[in-house]
Amino acid sequence: MWSFILRRLLVSIPVYLGIILIVMAALRVSDPVYAYLGKNATPETIVAKRAAMGLDEPFLVQYAKFVGRIATLNFGDETSPDPRQRYESWKYAGQSVGLKLRQAVGPSLSVTIPELMLTTTISVIIGMLCAYFRGTWFDRATMALVVMGMSVSVLVFIVLGQKLAGFSLKDAFGIDWFSPSGFEPWWERPFLAFPGDPAERLWGFIPVASPALAMWRYYCLLPVLIYVVVGVGYDTRFYRAVMVEETGRDHITTARAKGAGRAKIMFVHMLKNAMIPVITRVMISLPFLVAGSILLEYQFRIPGMGKLIIDAIRDKDFPIIQAFTAVFAAVFIVTNILTDVLYALVDPRVRLS
Amino acid sequence: MPAGEPVLSVRGLSACFRTDLGVVTAVDDVSFDLSAGETLAIVGESGCGKTVTSKSIMRLLPERNSFLSDQSRIIYHNRPRRRAAAKDRLPPGEIELAHADAPTMHHVRGARIAMIFQEPMTSLNPVFTIGWQLDEALKYHTDLSRRGRRRRAVEMLRLVEIANPEQRIHEYPHQLSGGMRQRVMIALALCCEPDVLIADEPTTALDVTIQAQILDLMAGLKARLGTAIMFITHNLGVVAQFADRVLVMYAGRVIESGPVRDIFHRPQHPYTRALLDSIPRAGNRHRGRPLATIEGIVPSLLNLPGGCKFADRCPRRRENCVEREPALEPGPDGRPVRCYYPHHEPRVAEPGGRT
Numbered sequence: 001m002w003s004f005i006l007r008r009l010l011v012s013i014p015v016y017l018g019i020i021l022i023v024m025a026a027l028r029v030s031d032p033v034y035a036y037l038g039k040n041a042t043p044e045t046i047v048a049k050r051a052a053m054g055l056d057e058p059f060l061v062q063y064a065k066f067v068g069r070i071a072t073l074n075f076g077d078e079t080s081p082d083p084r085q086r087y088e089s090w091k092y093a094g095q096s097v098g099l100k101l102r103q104a105v106g107p108s109l110s111v112t113i114p115e116l117m118l119t120t121t122i123s124v125i126i127g128m129l130c131a132y133f134r135g136t137w138f139d140r141a142t143m144a145l146v147v148m149g150m151s152v153s154v155l156v157f158i159v160l161g162q163k164l165a166g167f168s169l170k171d172a173f174g175i176d177w178f179s180p181s182g183f184e185p186w187w188e189r190p191f192l193a194f195p196g197d198p199a200e201r202l203w204g205f206i207p208v209a210s211p212a213l214a215m216w217r218y219y220c221l222l223p224v225l226i227y228v229v230v231g232v233g234y235d236t237r238f239y240r241a242v243m244v245e246e247t248g249r250d251h252i253t254t255a256r257a258k259g260a261g262r263a264k265i266m267f268v269h270m271l272k273n274a275m276i277p278v279i280t281r282v283m284i285s286l287p288f289l290v291a292g293s294i295l296l297e298y299q300f301r302i303p304g305m306g307k308l309i310i311d312a313i314r315d316k317d318f319p320i321i322q323a324f325t326a327v328f329a330a331v332f333i334v335t336n337i338l339t340d341v342l343y344a345l346v347d348p349r350v351r352l353s
Numbered sequence: 354m355p356a357g358e359p360v361l362s363v364r365g366l367s368a369c370f371r372t373d374l375g376v377v378t379a380v381d382d383v384s385f386d387l388s389a390g391e392t393l394a395i396v397g398e399s400g401c402g403k404t405v406t407s408k409s410i411m412r413l414l415p416e417r418n419s420f421l422s423d424q425s426r427i428i429y430h431n432r433p434r435r436r437a438a439a440k441d442r443l444p445p446g447e448i449e450l451a452h453a454d455a456p457t458m459h460h461v462r463g464a465r466i467a468m469i470f471q472e473p474m475t476s477l478n479p480v481f482t483i484g485w486q487l488d489e490a491l492k493y494h495t496d497l498s499r500r501g502r503r504r505r506a507v508e509m510l511r512l513v514e515i516a517n518p519e520q521r522i523h524e525y526p527h528q529l530s531g532g533m534r535q536r537v538m539i540a541l542a543l544c545c546e547p548d549v550l551i552a553d554e555p556t557t558a559l560d561v562t563i564q565a566q567i568l569d570l571m572a573g574l575k576a577r578l579g580t581a582i583m584f585i586t587h588n589l590g591v592v593a594q595f596a597d598r599v600l601v602m603y604a605g606r607v608i609e610s611g612p613v614r615d616i617f618h619r620p621q622h623p624y625t626r627a628l629l630d631s632i633p634r635a636g637n638r639h640r641g642r643p644l645a646t647i648e649g650i651v652p653s654l655l656n657l658p659g660g661c662k663f664a665d666r667c668p669r670r671r672e673n674c675v676e677r678e679p680a681l682e683p684g685p686d687g688r689p690v691r692c693y694y695p696h697h698e699p700r701v702a703e704p705g706g707r708t
Contacts, residue, residue: 135417250475256413257470258490258541259463261455272480347480348525 004352008337019329024063032318036090052083075101075323091315097323100308107183108292108304110216115224116289119231120282127239128266131247149233158299161226178222181301186215223300242277246270275346283339287331360430360548360581361387367422368409377654379405381605387549392575392582394596396589400651402605403585407551411468412450412458425451429465436546440496464494467542471554473535477526483537484522487544494545509540513570532563543574551583568595589632593617601625604652604662607681611688621684621695624663629700669694
């Protein structure tokens with residue numbers, strides 16, 4: 001297996017270099033410095049900026065240098081005296097591209113990882129139950145709900161969620177659980193604490209609390225739940241179709257003939273066989289975990305990757321766009337390899353070669 | 354268990370399917386007994402209700418769109434018996450299965466009545482080892498420890514003549530050939546010492562040499578374990594060699610039944626006779642002659658004729674055949690037959706060989 005991973009990684013290198021080449025060329029079709037400075041810029045400032053960012057060098061030199069940055073994972077050091085070493089964001093002087101990316105990954109992942117895990121678990125279970133009991137009132141009612149959920153715009157859920165959980169819950173019941181928007185790096189707080197104050201204890205009496213998780217819940221749980229509600233609709237339909245296929249397999253009849261109960265048939269026999277489509281779907285959405293959700297991050301003012309890239313595009317912040325694209329492509333390639341490895345782990349018929 | 358006593362009694366079994374075009378009765382008022390240690394063959398063309406009958410007994414028909422009629426009775430006679438493996442969680446005496454609850458069926462399936470299927474290539478779960486799959490059945494129905502189950506699994510694989518069972522239990526179904534998979538299915542079915550083994554066309558999907566091996570294996574195991582076998586097939590050559598008694602089905606009904614010798618030598622129903630005549634035979638005597646066939650096809654269950662269901666295709670049809678369906682009554686031979694004008698004379702040809 002390790003040799004397979006190594007081989008796939010080696011094969012991906014030329015592919016990745018090609019992607020970077022295309023991306024860099026595409027970003028230079030119209031002059032990025034001119035786009036950033038606008039039409040009122042003097043020729044001198046344009047030349048100065050171009051030189052400062054290394055964009056006056058031949059394309060292949062720029063390409064080699066950028067590939068070098070990726071290879072050494074060095075997207076700038078804001079403490080360095082040399083402006084080329086600093087590799088600053090154009091919009092935010094004094095902040096390197098690397099710093100901007102690092103700062104944005106955490107907030108994105110705090111929302112997207114729990115969202116994907118919850119959505120997948122819930123959808124697989126509901127999809128499986130609907131498939132197993134298809135045609136019954138349970139299936140029909142669930143599918144009707146799912147279609148309704150899918151038909152309503154995400155924005156409706158966001159606005160409703162912010163209003164109900166962020167404001168009404170607090171006003172009506174005094175439950176201050178959800179912030180309507182905002183973000184703080186919750187991981188910087190202690191994970192475990194032993195508060196003396198009974199009010200801060202877990203469920204009021206267990207003398208353990210987690211300030212970090214409490215803060216995560218305050219800022220992230222609401223966006224997570226809203227996206228779970230939206231995502232479950234789409235995913236349930238998909239997993240139901242997958243599971244309907246599985247219920248009709250011959251070996252399911254064999255399992256029933258052996259005396260296996262419903263739970264065993266669903267959660268052992270069907271689930272393991274359905275893992276390939278489940279993994280496919282989860283892994284396809286994995287790169288977008290890193291990329292964050294643009295709409296959600298904007299609505300909840302979460303300073304994540306989605307917000308970063310949209311702001312960068314708006315501000316013509318060239319180095320950020322270039323670095324973000326490179327990172328995204330790398331994540332895509334790695335998840336593809338990971339997907340093949342996972343296939344082989346769940347299905348003995350898949351051979352890694 | 355003493356031979357000759359019924360282990361399974363089916364009375365008035367009717368299996369119905371709800372379709373978009375109305376309720377269809379796929380199996381209509383089928384009754385038979387299966388005695389301990391006996392092999393009963395159910396024969397008939399495709400679509401005549403053989404498989405539905407067997408799946409009804411196991412209650413494996415989808416509840417979503419099918420049901421057994423209220424009059425249907427499937428009685429399993431649970432007699433105390435010393436078992437090496439299976440635990441006894443069912444009350445002794447007669448247990449009605451047609452309308453039994455789910456827990457009862459879980460204790461019956463795999464433990465008392467086991468089944469092997471037509472398609473060995475797809476009947477095993479592809480993502481679990483065969484050891485795991487044997488272990489699962491043993492876990493449900495026995496009190497054996499993990500090591501005991503493992504020993505039993507190896508023993509069963511050896512019993513079905515799989516070489517290197519200790520290694521094989523770690524393999525996945527795709528690593529085995531079709532014949533090997535069917536052997537594993539037989540091991541799986543027999544590992545909890547069931548009283549009844551239902552074999553639904555177990556050799557149809559296999560090539561001829563493997564068919565012979567599997568049949569020999571089943572015959573040997575039957576003699577050794579005393580399991581009653583309900584053998585579903587359309588291959589009459591297999592029936593001649595393997596069965597004690599035969600039930601001929603047509604359009605969901607039993608049309609004739611009896612000991613295998615009588616069915617082959619003195620078939621009473623024109624359909625049985627036509628089936629026997631259409632067995633291809635080797636030898637100079639038959640060279641150049643066209644193979645006998647039965648004209649027409651099985652009538653659609655959605656649109657069954659009012660009288661005898663075979664009347665359309667029957668060479669002995671007379672006017673009253675299409676008016677009212679004949680009952681299953683003792684014929685000239687004393688054996689039950691569903692025909693107004695059954696054959697009286699013995700059939701000339703000898704039973705066909707293995708085909």
